[in-house]
Amino acid sequence: MDEASLMPLLTAMVAAVAIAAAVYAIMYPYISADRVKDKRVAGVSETRTRKIATQSAAELAAQRKKQVVDSLKDMEARKKAREKITLRLRLERAGLDIEPRTFWIASACSSVLMALIARMSLPVSAAALSPMILMAALLVGGLGLPRLVLAKLAARRQKKFQAELANAIDVVVRGIKSGLPLNECLTVIAKESPQPLAAEFQDVVDQQRVGVPLGEALERVTRRMPLPEMKFFSIVIAIQQQSGGNLAEALSNLSGVLRDRFKMAMKVKALSAEAKASALILGCLPPGVMLMVHMSSPEYLAPLLNTRTGNIFILAGLLWMTIGILVMRKMINFKF
Known part of the structure; x- marks a missing residue:
């Protein structure tokens, strides 16, 4: 082949090599190991930065959670240390401004009065049961009846307090949102709310x-008003003072929860009203029938009162009645 015929072939080869070199130069950053390495380094760096940021947020959340848990543990420990319920505390829960000595004197008078009523009500034919009935009357009048009245007064007072607590929390929420300090909101509640909340x-x-801290003062109120709603309110205030946060939002949520609980309580009361009425009728029917039979025909029940076998039957009947009443009470009392 002569030189003239080789020139086009050489020109084409040089052009192909030049084009291949240009393409390789352009594609080199995308196909080289350095490019892959740079991508891996950037990905690792970005992942590490994101992980550090996530860890920082997680650490802050864990630290805040730890503060809340420590606050709850501290409050629970103080509550257990003061768990003993004294007679003075019972009187405070009932709203009675009297000394325990006065209560014991009233209990003694009630015991003597119940014994006299039982002695005067006993027929002559029931002389064999007289000592047991008098002893039972003394115990009921001295220990049972006064404590029952005290518990009823405390329950009625707590019910009134519970019904108005959500409104009081709303007063605090509106006051904080309008710029009032928490102490001023509590003062407004003390002046404007009904008793016993005021x-x-x-x-x-x-x-x-x-100079008493607010958390401790609310804890004393919780001891006098051992309600879940008041415990929630005290815990929210104590946690906000120790770890900070939006108090208005927290109390607003708490108010909504308390109103929902109150609605649920009213719904449960309405649904269980029929069962409670049935239990009351079944519990009062046997002693009521016995009383009417005794008033109309005293000789008919004389064997129950005068013989040992009859006394055993009376005790067995009272035992079964007590068991039945407790079972019905368990069936109609709902936890919510």
Whole structure:
């Protein structure tokens, strides 16, 4: 082949090599190991930065959670240390401003009065049961009846407090949103709320004026009003003071929860009203029938009162009646 015929072939080869070199130069950053390495390094760096940021947020959340748990544990420990319920505390829960000595004197008078009523009500034919009935009357009049009245007064007072607590929390929420300090909101509650809410929050305000911390003052109210709603309120205030946060939002959520609980309680009461009425009728029917038979025909029940076998039957009947009443009470009392 001569030189003239080789020139086009050489020109084409040089052009192909030049084009291949240009393409390789352009594609080199995308196909080289350095490019892959740079991508891996950037991915690892970005992942590490994101992980550090996530760890920082997680650490902050864990630290805040730890503060909340420590606060709850501290409050629970103080509650267990003061768990003993004394007679003075029972009187405070019932709203009675009397000394325990006065209560014991009233209990003794009630015991003697019940024994006299039982002795005067006993027929002559029931002389064999007289000592047991008198002893039972003394115990019921001295220990049972006064404590039952005290428990009823405390339950009625707590029910009134519970019905108004959600409104009091709403007052605090609106006051905080409008710029009032928490102490001023509590003062408004103490002045404007009905009893017994006003008396309890007035006690909180008075204790703050003499230097008692707000958390401790609310804890004392919780001891006098051992309600879940008041415990929630006390815990929210204590946690907000120790770890900070939006108090208005927390109390607003708490108010909604309390209103929902109150609605649920009213619904449960309405649904269980029929069962409670049936239990009351079944519990009162046997002694009522026995009383009417005794009034109409005393000789008919004489063997039950005068013989040992009859006395055993009376005790067995009272035992079964007690078991039945307790079972019905368990069936109609709902936890919510």
